[in-house]
Each structure stands twice: as C-alpha cells, then as structure tokens.
Amino acid sequence: MAAKIYRPAKTAMQSGKAKTHLWVLEFDPEVPRSIDPVFGYTSSSDMKQQLRLTFETQELAEAYAKREGIEYRVIQPKEPTRQAISYTDNFRFNRQTPWTH
Template sequence: MTAKIYRPAKTAMQSGKAKTHLWVLEHEMEKPKVIDPLFGYTGSADMKQQVKLTFETQELAEAYAKRHGIAYRVIQPKEATRKAVSYTDNFRYTRTQPWTH
C-alpha cells in the first residue's frame, strides 16, 4: 500500500488560491476499477481510495505516514509564474501586432 503526498493546484474554476496551501495524503489504487456488466457503472472494492487526509504542512503528512507504516512519495508543487500584463498595452501606438477582437 503506497500513498502520495502533494499540495493541490487551484482548479480552473478558482480565481484565488483557496485550499491550495494544505497538503493532501491520498492512497494509490491497489486494485483496478471494475466495470459492472449490467449497468456499466465503474466501481472498486478499494475503500482506501476514497480517503483523502489534509495536513497543514508536508512534515505533518510525512510523520503521519511514518507513524502508520504507510509507504509514500512526495510530489513537490510547481509554483505558478505570474506575468505582468497591462490592459493599456493593447492600445499602445507602438504595438508590433495589430489589435484584433
């Protein structure tokens, strides 16, 4: 049984950074998912797949995994690069490309 520890990125529906400062410990799949032949639902007998634990820091998540004997791997977050964009640059006289709608 292995787990991954990561800090989630913001979703496409978020403009802010809510819930991106917490670290998540999530168990990886032990058994493959099975498709029900009658209804076509996808299911699994792996109950640990449904559990996501959140921690304030990476060290707390690692300590929990060590204390409970869970093998884990840490996925380091990639920091977003912010590009300074000015709205007025769209209408600049010295613009190299013509502005289009």
Template structure:
C-alpha cells in the first residue's frame, strides 16, 4: 500500500510556526468509502486511512518508509508567500505611489 510524504501548509487559523516544519506520512485509501444507509455517514473497513504519522525531517519519514517496506511518494513542498512588513502609517503617508482605496 503506497504512502504519501508531504509537508502540509499552515492553516488560516495558525499564526505561529510551532508545527509548520513537520513532515506527514499518510496511507492512501485501499478501499473506497461507502455511505451508511441509515444515518448517511461515510465509513470504510480500511483503518490505515486514520493513521497520520509526523516526522521532524523528510529524511526521517523516508527512512521510516524504507525500514517498514512501504512504497512511498514524496510530494514537493508548497511555496511560501513572502511577507512584506510595513507600518500602518504607510497607508497614509505623503507621496504614496498608488491611490488609497477602501
């Protein structure tokens, strides 16, 4: 069963960098999920879909997969947006290059 190794992007609710550097190993689904007829919940007999392992580095995640004999696919990292730091008062300064809009 193949696994995916990737570095997840930060959520919109996350402002710090506490768990931003972790790499994740997730198992791919072996069987499709089915809808339970009474309540409509989705379920699956494959419990490996629930397993999510985290590692400090990509090399540790790859070494774990090779040690356990798991076929793995490493996904590329998402690009990080560059943050431009500026002051609030820069919005109202004299000689501003572009027009101020609401």
C-alpha cells in the first residue's frame, strides 16, 4: 500500500487560495479501473482510491503514514512565479509592441 503526500495547487476556476494550505495524503491505485460493458462507467474494487486525508502540515501527514505503516512519497509544491504587470505600461510612449484594438 503506497501513498503520496502533496499540497494541492490552486485550480484554474478559483481566484483565491482556498484549500491550498492543507496537505493531502492519497493512496495509489492497487487495482486498475475497469469499464462496465453495458453503461460504459469506469469502476474499481479498490476502496482506498476514495480516501483523501487532509493534514495541517507536511510533518503531521508523514507522522500519520509512519504510524500506520504506509509507504509514502512527498511531492513538494511549486510556488507560482508571478510577473508584476502595471496597467500604465499599456500606454507608455516607448512600448515595444503596438497597442491596437
């Protein structure tokens, strides 16, 4: 039984950073998913794929995995690189690209 510990990234559908400060422990799939021949649904008999445990810190998640004997790997979060863009730069007289509608 293996698991991964990570901090989820902000989704493209949200502007804030809600639910990105918690660390998540998810189990890796042990059984591959199968396709139902009649309805076309995908299903699996592996119930641990449905578990998603959240922790306040990475250390708490690692301590839980060690205590329960779960083999785990930690995926470090990548901080976004933000460019500082000024609105007034759109109207500079020495702009590199022409500003048109």
